[in-house]
Amino acid sequence: MIRRPFFWIIGLVIAAFVALPAIGNDVQMRESLALACVYITLASNLNLMLGYAGYINFGSIVFFGLGGYICIWLVDSYGWSLALSLLAAGIGVSGLSFIFGLGILRLRGPFFALSTIGIVEGVQAFVENFGPWGGSSGIYISPQVFQPLGGSAQALWVIYFLLVAAMGASLYLSYAIKTSKFGLGLIAIGQNEDAAAILGVPTPRYKALVYSASAFLPAITGGLYFFKGAFIQPSDAFDLTLSTEAIVICMLGGQGTVTGVALGAYLYEELRGYLLTTATFSNFQLVIAGVLLLLIVLFFPSGLMGWIYSRFPRLKRVLE
């Protein structure tokens, strides 16, 4: 894998994310790139389900929100360090997803999609009624937790670099899965699940594994995101807007491609930043996401990468 140029292209992207805001100590650019990191992480991990295995997960936000809750709770109530809490959040959410996945992934295609909508409702209702997590009012953490990271100004940089690390890990994960036997099995499931099962792909296990794998990095990103804001509440943690946007990004960039999804996330973040500054559009954010998604699904189902590949077929050899 290391010999392939694509491996180094991802490395370059990560280096750019680290270097660009750090050089000029540009806080505004850092914030905008931090959001791009969140989008890329969520969309790439959703892509493992949507693009590879052909299963729509309408509730990918659950990973993000639960990860945030576990991390904030451990930091706040038990005084765990950030690194340990993040790891616990990632492993905890991944483990839960694996157990859940073995159950709900016995449902095929559209039924699985429907049940993911239910999971969001279920988890949100659970959190709103769960006393230790502050119910519907959420958890605040005191700014003192930033002390071990060297004060709040420096902590924001540390969090940003961790977000970039999670983004980089997501891209490498997508790439590694796509070039592995596991990925081949997933793509076979996406094309024809019955045929894949007959040819010996262990479909239930693969589906549960990819569901669980797609939970790990979003959970960590959720932990970082809410740690940064020092506050978490159910309506923010399980805001369906974000998982909707992740779906739009996957389709915009081109489902099943690594480059396309990252590119789509970056473009969407830029577009959104531009639209939010004009007052008329900020009210219509969901409407615009919806129109975009509808147009893509109706007219460009292969997304941005489909168009790029048709113009420059040679790029197929380099990009994934």
Next chain:
Amino acid sequence: MLGILASIIDGVLVGLVYGLAAMGLTLIWGVMDVINLTHGAMIVAGMMALYLLVSALGISPYLTLPPVLIGGFFVGVALYWIAIHRMVGRPPLMSLLSTFAVNLILIGVGTAVWGTALFNVELSLPGITIGRYTFPGPHILAAVLAAVIAAALYVFLHYTRIGKALRAVANNREAAELVGIPTTRLLAISVGVGVALAGVSGMLIGTLFPFTILSGDGYQLKSFIVTVLGGFGNPVGALLGGIALGLLEGLVTPFVPVSWTLVIEFALFVLVLIAFPGGIFASRRGAL
């Protein structure tokens, strides 16, 4: 004990309305294998039509039924041509995404115009009192209307030319095309009828409970659960499934907090799907 019985009866009354909502979903599913994710938005559209018509014209809430039914039909036909026509016969992933996109647009416009305030339609209808318990009038009337509309749908599907053609299309689209049935037009009609049913059920739910623009998600999930209980593509089963869900709600409500009801229903949804992939009341193929 009597209290639980009363709560169960009330659950069944509300369940009939849920069944009506699910009929709209299951009809579209049965005819063209498309899951309509705008269902929740269409239910809310029915609620908002009720609220706006009643507050603008001051008419009785039940007089809004004909305009909602007719309006819903045309909205459904439009929905078919915009989002579903190009998706029929393609992987289910695509139609899920296209209807989901339309749902986003509708909900987005709705929240931008009306916000997320709570709407309530005032009704004064005498209830029926048995012993210490009173069954509210709106619940009874809504259940009766739901049952009448469901019966009308049954008659439409089984005794009219268009209804029979619809069932033929659901059974085998190619064969229907071969005997000269204009299948595309019938697909559009079935989406129209499905959305009209969603709108009417929303209108009826609006007479029972207060609602917001975002209420649709919960009712959409309930419709899915009812559809799963009743068997896919089986409108009569949907009514039975609705009654079953209403019974369950009536049984559960006295004992657990309201916010858990949906979680319990959802757990049931997954369990039923795993145990009976075709639905509990599923009949033989081509049930429509």
